Amino acid sequence: MRVLSTAPHIKTRRTTKHIMLDVLIALLPATAAGIVYFGWQAAVIIAVALAAAVLTEFVWYLIEHKFWRDTKTVVGAWAKQFDYTSLVTGLLLALTLPANIDGWYMPLLGSVFAVGIVKMLFGGTGKNIVNPAIAGRIFLFISFAAMTVYPAANFGPLLPDNLSVWQTHPLIKPTWTPQNALETGATQLGNLFNTKPLLSNLDLFLGTGVAGCIGETCKLALLAGYVYLCVRGVIKWYLPLLYIGVTGLFAVALEGFKFVYFLPSVLSGGLILGACFMATDYVTSPKSTLGNIVYFVALGLLTAGLRKAAGLEVVSFCILLMNFLVFLIDLAIKPRPFGYVRQKKEAKK
Amino acid sequence: MIIRPKAFFRGVRLAGHKFPAGAAERLPALPEVFIPLAQHAGAPALPVVEAGQSVRRGERIAAAQGAVSADVHASIAGTVTGIVTRPDGRGNTAQFIAIAAGETQEDAFLPPLSDPSKEEILQRIAACGIVGMGGAGFPSHVKLAPPVPVDTLILNGAECEPYLTCDDALMQKKTREVLRGARYMMQALGVEKLLIAIERNKPEAIAAFDAAGYDVVPLKKQYPMGAEKQLIYCCTGRKVPLGKLPAHAGVIVQNVATAFAVYEAVELGKPLIERIVTVTGGGIAQPKNLVCPVGAPLSALAAACGGEHDAVKLVAGGPMTGAALTGTDAVVTKTTGGFLFLTARETDTEDPTPCINCGKCADVCPMKLMPMQTAFYTNAKEYENAAKYSGVLACIECGACSYICPARRPLAQSIKTAKAELRRKP
Known part of the structure; x- marks a missing residue:
């Protein structure tokens, strides 16, 4: 008996699994940096989030496929179709949580919400409307006050005078950390530049002494992941740069074209993590290249604008918001085939 | 002269899987052939022979029916055993003229033409049943009489499909003949400009045409470089308007094998009754290029190549656009570039997973x-x-x-x- 199918009869060996594995590999530097900077708590959060994400998917699959009839077959089928997407979701969620959240139940709840409600309830891989990790993070953010306080990295800023500045700064309340002072928009940024930068751009880049979520502080590690993703052809290199660049430039424009604001806006908060790993999520971004450009520019404008207006770190909210608009972008942009000739409009009578 | 192609960034890069194309071997004489009536685009030909009638090689056995159709000729001499309905190897049945080989092989070719006029060439191409041999099988006499004037003929030797090497073998060994065929086609079209488009993975063929003093466009190895619209863009920079013919961009594209068939038709009077077929894939003992009569069953080709082993999928044509076959009862047609015997490792038998919208x-x-x-x-x-x-x-x-x-x-x-x-x- 011969195998019959329509052409083509050969296919690339690169499957969804490989792509997801590449994303996981690209996140490794940021994960390692997070564990080094924030200690064992970070490792626990990451482990719990990963385990909960995979378990949620597993349990969902078992129930969906009526495991009580034939458990062995269903478990085997699950292992065969497992494509690492829930691992990516779990890891991304953990990387967007602060390391000092009290209790292991928070990453667990976040993962269950992200995978169970946001992904599986909508139909599983490829069917979710919003990015599960972002939705999970925002779910935790609006549920727990602990999510709004970020610890600083174990290593102090590289430049010692900065340290003394932010410890003794009159404008900074005790609960404030330099990172959220930096990232929370206009007033803080204004304070910053009226006195003296609290953290040097180099510290922001390396994440030393920066307070923030586990995975977002070390920009160097994130950029290493970004380069890996580009080299492996997982993401288009210009899209994250578009988001980051537009955010920086619009922030500069909002501050009256003071270009000194560019690097702090770009390097603070979750912008780089969001731009490289969250906004580029295939499922929740537009299908066409032009649509993607529109989406990423809109994200940049929204992020800079909302940062200024709300005085909060808003990258995850912006991505969530834009996720809901993706279907409109997809409907608005129609392909122009090779050899397309613009139809001449009939002359008006 | 080597002409630099225009860059074309889309498409995919495929592993070649091409064995070195040497000279094509001749398929051993066959006891019987099954010549399909529909092996071209358009209406099937109407049989003009009856069961029991003896035919010579090259005799017309079915006549073109309608404006877009082509004559069919006997590919071996012998006796017509009948007009049969048999499996076409693609899960369907079709009409075939079965010819059993006779004791002696006599040819009945048309008289060779010397210094033919434009009309004579077109008539000869129609009389010899020549169709586009790249795969679509569009009758050449129709294609060579475009509705709008054209200025360029492109010979398509891109052969961008993996596995296939039949065009490469032809270009290396029959360079002069292909060029003479192209000359006749240029004369029929009334054009002066000839471009020969070949992918860079065939350096011998490029060198052969370059040495003959013709304009060669060495194309980037990228699938689907041999597709008509993409080929025209890379060679001339012109875009075929959507929904229009290549002729509207001033270009006609013909396969190199078609050019060779035109040469044979004009100078030898030989109808299109033979072609080079690549038999390859991981499931065949000795991959070969074979000169096969039209109507030769695949089983005979497989036997000539040492037989098959572990092949799970049979494909007529290239792996990207070819048709999967149900068995070895498929036959060689005018448009068959190759037969692939693919093993489970080569082909894809995995189930689809959900779309992740990667774009x-x-x-x-x-x-x-x-x-x-x-x-x-x-x-x-x-x-x-x-x-x-x-x-x-x-x-x-x-x-x-x-x-x-x-x-x-x-x-x-x-x-x-x-x-x-x-x-x-x-």
């Missing part, structure tokens, strides 16, 4: 379409929306989208479904 299908589409949208709307049976949001009607069915899909979704299949449904509607 790779749109990135590789040489027509800049959105295959994922076609699949989405076709699954919902909304074919109008498929046309609106994916531009499916412009698809050239190259299969690059299905190839690249990491979720292994049968995108090309959805596209073919959508196109068929859209054409069926009034």
Whole structure:
């Protein structure tokens, strides 16, 4: 008996699994940096989030496929179709949580919400409307006050005078950390530049002494992941740069074209993590290249604008918001085939 | 002269799997051939012979029917055993003229033409039943009489499909003959400019044509470089307007094998009764290029190549656009470039997984379409929306989208479904 199918009869060996594995590999530097900077708590959060994400998917699959009839077959089928997407979701969620959240139940709840409600309830891989990790993070953010306080990295800023500045700064309340002072928009940024930068751009880049979520502080590690993703052809290199660049430039424009604001806006908060790993999520971004450009520019404008207006770190909210608009972008942009000739409009009578 | 091609960034890069194309061997004499009546685009030919009648090699056995059709000729001398309905190897049945080989092989070719006029060439091409041998099988005498004036003839030797080497073998060994055929086609078209387009993975063929003093365009090895519209763009920088013929861009593209057939028809009077067929794949003992009479059954070709082993899939044509076969009762037609015996390792038998919307299908589409949208709307049976949001009607069915899909979704299949449904509607 011969195998019959329509052409083509050969296919690339690169499957969804490989792509997801590449994303996981690209996140490794940021994960390692997070564990080094924030200690064992970070490792626990990451482990719990990963385990909960995979378990949620597993349990969902078992129930969906009526495991009580034939458990062995269903478990085997699950292992065969497992494509690492829930691992990516779990890891991304953990990387967007602060390391000092009290209790292991928070990453667990976040993962269950992200995978169970946001992904599986909508139909599983490829069917979710919003990015599960972002939705999970925002779910935790609006549920727990602990999510709004970020610890600083174990290593102090590289430049010692900065340290003394932010410890003794009159404008900074005790609960404030330099990172959220930096990232929370206009007033803080204004304070910053009226006195003296609290953290040097180099510290922001390396994440030393920066307070923030586990995975977002070390920009160097994130950029290493970004380069890996580009080299492996997982993401288009210009899209994250578009988001980051537009955010920086619009922030500069909002501050009256003071270009000194560019690097702090770009390097603070979750912008780089969001731009490289969250906004580029295939499922929740537009299908066409032009649509993607529109989406990423809109994200940049929204992020800079909302940062200024709300005085909060808003990258995850912006991505969530834009996720809901993706279907409109997809409907608005129609392909122009090779050899397309613009139809001449009939002359008006 | 070597002409630099225009860059073309879409498409996919495929592993070649091409064995070195040497001289093509002749298939051993066959006891019987089954010549299909429909081996070209357009209406099937009408048989003009009866069972029991003896025919010589090259005699016309079926006549073209209608404006777009082609004559069919006997590929061996012998006795017509009947006009039979038999499996075509693609899961269907079709009409064939069966000829049993006679004791002696006598040829009945047309008289050779010397210094023919334009009309004589076109008549000869029609009389010899020549069709486009790249795969589509469009009758050449129709294609060489375009509705609008053209200025360039492109000889398509790109052979961008993996595995196949039949055109490469022809270009290396029959360079002069191919060029003479091209000259006759230029004369029939009334054009002065000839471009020979060859992918860079065939350096011998490029060198052979360059040495003959003709304009060669060495193309980047990228699938689907040999597709008509993409080829025209790379060679001349012209874009064929959507829904128009290549002639509207002033270009006619012909396969190198067609050029060789034209040479044989004009100078030898030999109709299109033979062609080079690549028999290859991991499931065949000795991959070969064989000169086969039209109507030769695949089983005879497989035997000439040492037999098959572990082949799970048979394909007529290239792996990207060819048709899967149900068995070795398929026969060689005028458009058959090759037969592939693919092993389970080479071909893809995995189940599709959900679409993750990665957009790779749109990135590789040489027509800049959105295959994922076609699949989405076709699954919902909304074919109008498929046309609106994916531009499916412009698809050239190259299969690059299905190839690249990491979720292994049968995108090309959805596209073919959508196109068929859209054409069926009034």
